[in-house]
Amino acid sequence: MTDWLTVTPGDAPLIVAIPHAGTDIPAAIEARLADPWRARKDADWWIDRLYAFAGALGATTVRTAISRSVIDVNRDPSGQSLYPGMTTTGLCPLETFDGEPLYHPGEEPGAVEIEARRAEFFDPYHAALTGQIERLAANGPVVVYDAHSIRSHVPRLFDGQLPQFNIGDNGGVTCAPALTAAVEAACVASGDSHVVNGRFKGGWTTRRYGRPETGVHAIQMELAARGYIDEPATATAATWPTPFDPARAAPITRTLRDVLTAARDFALSQRA
Known part of the structure; x- marks a missing residue:
């Protein structure tokens, strides 16, 4: 563990990756920003708190505290877009989701600085994630669950209101259909809206590690933030993010516990 990378090992065949909950920005970078709040606005707010129960299920968690505005550890390091033809942000973003x-x-960072950030943050994050996958996969199939959230309305990225649960397996490529079905069933049981492979089909983590033929099944969950915190009509420095309240988040926490339990039990069933 470092001051920006936290790995909490568990014994169950389930890894919860949390790449975007961080808000730390090195002082030398923050001094060059147009607005430090703006650089933190698009964090996956409070996701680490929302999934705090994961350890009780035996899951391993891998989390970075570095802001995605410094480097996005869920982007293709080659710079290739994960969603060709659609608006997205890059490895070292130059603008917010809203285009600011x-x-x-x-x-703005140039090629040399981007490579330095990759070596300092991106590579160690993925080395840690790879190490945990290898540790658990030594005993059989494992699930990598990539945990995310986003504001429910981001017009520049998608039309209208995002479904509550956005499940991604890159069109059925990154995990067995039975895992996607189990996760989807837990979402359906909640009564809230959901979609499989909608606007978010899975980021670089899901696509990089999801190799079901080798026993590594990867799936992404993108939550609409309204499920666990109140969302203002307009996100400003005065209104966003709203505080995390465990009682407010309790209903979706129950669903997510069912989701992770289903993912863990799928992996265990593959080991039988």
């Missing part, structure tokens, strides 16, 4: 510039003019 992150840096003062002329202060």
